Amino acid sequence: MPLPSVSSPMSRATLLRLTLLVVILLGSGARALDLAGLPVWHDETFSLLRIFGHPFEALQAALEAAEPISAAELLRFQRPDPALGWAATLRALASHPEHAPLYYLLGRVAGGLASDPVVGLRGLAALFGVLLVPAVFWLTRELGGRGLTPWVAAALVAVSPVQLLYAQEARQYALWLLLVVAASAALLHACRHDRRGDWWGYGALLTLGLYTHLLFVLMLPVHALVVLARGERWRRWLVAVVTAGVLFLPWVAVMAFAPERIDEFTAWMQRPIDGARILAAWRDHLVHTFIDLGPTRLPGWTVALLLMTLLWALWRFVVTAPGVAVRLLLATILVHLGIVLGPDLVLGGSRSLHLRYALPALLALGLILAWSLGRALEAPGPTAHGAALVLLLLLALGLGSQHAILEAETWWTKQFSADNAAIAERINRQTTGVEVLASPSGVSAGELLSLAHQLAPETRLRQLADPAALTPAPERTYYLLTPSESLRAQLAPTHRITPIAPTWQWFVATPETDPTPDSGASR
Numbered sequence: 001m002p003l004p005s006v007s008s009p010m011s012r013a014t015l016l017r018l019t020l021l022v023v024i025l026l027g028s029g030a031r032a033l034d035l036a037g038l039p040v041w042h043d044e045t046f047s048l049l050r051i052f053g054h055p056f057e058a059l060q061a062a063l064e065a066a067e068p069i070s071a072a073e074l075l076r077f078q079r080p081d082p083a084l085g086w087a088a089t090l091r092a093l094a095s096h097p098e099h100a101p102l103y104y105l106l107g108r109v110a111g112g113l114a115s116d117p118v119v120g121l122r123g124l125a126a127l128f129g130v131l132l133v134p135a136v137f138w139l140t141r142e143l144g145g146r147g148l149t150p151w152v153a154a155a156l157v158a159v160s161p162v163q164l165l166y167a168q169e170a171r172q173y174a175l176w177l178l179l180v181v182a183a184s185a186a187l188l189h190a191c192r193h194d195r196r197g198d199w200w201g202y203g204a205l206l207t208l209g210l211y212t213h214l215l216f217v218l219m220l221p222v223h224a225l226v227v228l229a230r231g232e233r234w235r236r237w238l239v240a241v242v243t244a245g246v247l248f249l250p251w252v253a254v255m256a257f258a259p260e261r262i263d264e265f266t267a268w269m270q271r272p273i274d275g276a277r278i279l280a281a282w283r284d285h286l287v288h289t290f291i292d293l294g295p296t297r298l299p300g301w302t303v304a305l306l307l308m309t310l311l312w313a314l315w316r317f318v319v320t321a322p323g324v325a326v327r328l329l330l331a332t333i334l335v336h337l338g339i340v341l342g343p344d345l346v347l348g349g350s351r352s353l354h355l356r357y358a359l360p361a362l363l364a365l366g367l368i369l370a371w372s373l374g375r376a377l378e379a380p381g382p383t384a385h386g387a388a389l390v391l392l393l394l395l396a397l398g399l400g401s402q403h404a405i406l407e408a409e410t411w412w413t414k415q416f417s418a419d420n421a422a423i424a425e426r427i428n429r430q431t432t433g434v435e436v437l438a439s440p441s442g443v444s445a446g447e448l449l450s451l452a453h454q455l456a457p458e459t460r461l462r463q464l465a466d467p468a469a470l471t472p473a474p475e476r477t478y479y480l481l482t483p484s485e486s487l488r489a490q491l492a493p494t495h496r497i498t499p500i501a502p503t504w505q506w507f508v509a510t511p512e513t514d515p516t517p518d519s520g521a522s523r
Contacts (some may be wrong), residue, residue, distance in 0.1 A: 041417035053088025099403030103172035129167020149374030159398030
């Protein structure tokens with residue numbers, strides 16, 4: 001019997017599936033590589049602080065002690081302490097009720113098991129990032145995707161640079177996305193089979209989602225739209241939602257008793273940003289979902305071509321996809337755009353600058369693109385060839401982006417901590433006569449912790465509530481974090497203060513007797 005030609009439809013589909021499977025394995029596996037590679041940034045340091053139950057007041061006291069603290073001593077606030085049990089962790093988490101606790105409670109276990117707590121917490125996020133890929137496959141199938149479409153969706157999510165970055169961050173975002181996808185798939189599965197066990201499973205996923213991220217609540221109106229459009233099963237859905245809401249009441253009580261703390265810790269979101277910058281951030285979020293090569297900016301035509309492809313995919317999806325898929329994915333995008341990001345344009349705010357708040361919307365857009373490409377691949381003639389070329393380019397650029405991230409020393413998602421690796425390298429080159437000083441600010445404690453992860457163990461750090469208590473050593477170099485005017489004045493008689501570009505928060509104070517200025521002061 002002659003072998004079937006690879007040009008036959010069945011053989012071509014099988015070859016595509018095998019190719020996509022290899023890509024899925026490569027992209028998913030990348031989440032477990034070099035978990036300690038990128039710097040530990042400000043937000044991650046507070047994950048470690050609270051997970052292990054260290055009171056913020058104890059950290060402040062150590063930083064503001066009469067004598068500077070070494071980097072090695074400071075890092076005890078990033079590790080388990082046998083004297084601080086689960087009760088201390090719960091108190092620390094309750095002090096920041098704006099962050100739902102599930103990931104951090106799981107992190108207490110993962111961080112305690114690993115020899116390096118950072119790897120433990122990032123490994124936990126990586127596990128959720130890996131599980132996201134089969135969850136996307138499941139959701140696409142439940143939405144009516146057959147043939148190549150679920151494979152394309154899983155592959156695009158597997159190679160997404162954004163998904164890699166947040167699957168390697170010691171925060172709750174990978175778990176949030178996993179539960180958004182899994183709960184949506186479970187809802188569709190329960191609606192289709194209407195078995196009691198399926199509805200209980202859906203309710204359990206809702207509860208876990210609420211305990212993972214407060215913005216998970218936005219999926220409830222999305223799911224309501226899906227259920228009401230079907231005109232059935234709404235009573236069982238309502239029971240599942242009410243049950244999840246009742247189970248979430250303990251954390252609602254925590255938030256109700258500390259509304260002022262929520263306002264305090266989220267006040268930064270109200271910082272006004274001009275509309276042009278907001279729109280540019282939205283564009284960058286779209287691009288980074290599929291392509292992220294770091295500091296290298298893509299040519300304008302490449303960005304335009306990607307945006308045009310997304311518009312084509314959106315049009316094709318709305319026209320050809322089943323109603324349930326259109327309602328679920330478009331509503332997910334619109335609810336996050338309208339409630340989380342959209343108000344920045346009207347009322348002012350800076351949430352739009354942070355891609356993490358758009359993650360569910362960006363994932364939904366990726367599934368829309370996957371749907372359109374998957375269906376186009378199964379069409380006859382040049383449509384399939386064009387879709388194959390686009391998919392090949394996206395997968396190659398996605399894998400290339402992931403390779404760039406894994407090879408990098410830092411990345412833009414580390415935000416204002418992104419340059420701390422370079423700052424630490426400069427400090428470590430000066431083996432003697434150097435000290436790190438900080439004035440109290442909203443970022444100083446987290447930034448000192450971030451820096452300590454990369455400093456030589458003996459490096460001295462100190463936060464000065466009262467700069468008058470400092471007697472500058474004329475021969476010592478000081479690295480200054482958010483220095484106040486009074487701290488600058490205290491150093492001015494003996495030191496020359498220079499900003500360290502491109503950061504906004506770091507300065508270096510070199511002795512006036514030094515005949516040559518610091519060559520790296522304005523890199």
